[in-house]
Amino acid sequence: MARYTPPPQSKLGQIFDVIVLLALTVGALYIPLWLGMAGSAQLHDTVDAPSWESLQQNATMVEQWAKLGFADAEAAAPLITARFDYSFSFFALIAVIVTVLGYYTMMLKLSEKEYRDVIAEKFGEE
């Protein structure tokens, strides 16, 4: 098989490639942030006039809360009542599974194609 000789890349081309990569990276992190879709939803049960009893804290827990700087139930209530929302739609789950599997399949397929070239050139075609 003929040896493949890559074209030399100009300085400008090198810089351009780095900028493309950087733009994509920053985009991947910040776009979900800008769209406000990032982060995990937390729900708060608002309890009126919370007391240690209504928050189901026993005497030892109350003691430890005090050591942490939470003198009364009112101060600790937002922490204690915070709960994550784990509800999800099956449609979203399927979409994620398809994306992940699709990504790995695509990558393995294209890699295999490139890999065969490499091996053929390196060890010579039989």
Add this chain to the structure above:
Amino acid sequence: MSDITRNTPGIAEASEAAPTQNGGLLRVLGPAHIWALGVGIVLVGEYMGWNFAVGKGGAYAALIACWFAGILYSCVAMIDSEVTSTVAAAGGQYTQAKHIIGPLMAFNVGLYLVFAYTMLEAANAITVGFLVETVAGMTGHEGLNPQPFIVLAIMFLAWLNYRGVLATLTFNLVITAFAFTAILILFLATSPLFGESPLKHAELMTGLPYGWLGVLAAMHFGLWFYLGIEGTCQAAEEVRSPSRSLPFGTLAGVMTLAIAATLTWYLCVGLMPWEYLGQSGAPLFDAARMSGSTALTVLLGIGTLFATLASANGCINDASRAWFAMGRDHYLPSWFGAVHPVYRTPYRSIIFLVPIALIFALGAPLDQVITFSILSGLLEYTFMPLNVIMFRRKWPLDTIKRGYEHPFHPVPAIVLLCLCGITFFAVFLGYGTQLVAMIAFYIVVSLWFHFRRYRFVQRAAQFTMPWPKPQGY
């Protein structure tokens, strides 16, 4: 020297046989440095971040997640040790993928590595700033600007890395050992072994607040107990005897972390109500404060600082090695493939990654940065079982010599794949949008690589290991 002769299996040219190290990285590290690199990156996870697993599913869920993540990482360490003891080159998993799966996979793995480590470095720098702010607050100074300390941490460690790998990792060894000892001391001091213990497990432990779904969700941050241990492979080109040191350092590292993680869990849940622990910024530091001893508080404060520095330091080391290796192969502009003639470090890669770490450390929220890092790590762990299965298929055990052979193949690979699936689901429960955004990013980048960037890459020259032809080709 042409690439063909160099790549002929089993034949070393005269110029290569001479023990010169022209223009390359320096082989100076021992197994202790590998341990320090691996554990150093991760140990910060015991000082901050792991406790979000408690918030996700309660105290017991965090312990279950800790041990299942421990199994996941034992598989990672075994698989990695086998492949790396054979493929000893800077770039670690990137070079493995290049030889075993193919160029596009290698490019993706290289990016996973750089992003996982650079984001972790940014998270560490943010924590350093937060710590200095807290200490200033404790001495009565409000409104400290943490930015100069974030910048200083990154600049100092970049400078250290720039100046040479031996000093960098020796520094890491010292501060990592200190941070690990601090956890042991805190455990012994609060345990019932010596007089009255402040631990109150019986009263503080509750059931699972979210049921078993919470246990699954906790896996997301369960990874944080160990994330980064696989970075030991990046030092492969600088270690004196990779086929022995790498498996030893990596496996010893996982054991160290499993112990540290369990001790940390035990003493933290015995001191704090889970609702607080699940949202704490520095749980071990809080635990020390609650023990009531000033000495312990100072010790764990310093331990937290050292752990974050050790982690950021290891991250700069690893990310720059991966970036350098990709530059050397022209996957990225070849300009990055340069080695400093005096310090023998990939200096241009180190410099280039500094502003990127700064952008994220100064501009992005901590949990986003951490999630970006965890997701890149998770994609990498999913690649590993595919990698080792193909490795064993293309080069069965009797075709090349391996420094370490992992037992029970393919059981670890299958276990690892299943645990990765569970963790993907856990990430989906909280951060589904980021997961999709990340994968969309990698798909776009992959297409860009396949159709544009790959034309600058030499074909056969990428395959540098003196191995026979793979089976089935």
Add this chain to the structure above:
Amino acid sequence: MQIWDLAEYAAWALSALLGIYIVTDWLKTDSRYSEEELTSSREGQLEAITEQHEL
């Protein structure tokens, strides 16, 4: 407290110093050595000397 304000300035100054050191050394190195010399590192070069893969 005065000391924390000073610490902030000191941190900025030290960061700048380290930054300047790295950049000057980088530019000096790039101008003193040829590009071929700097990028002469090759993967697997040392591998061939230290590791034996033959069974």
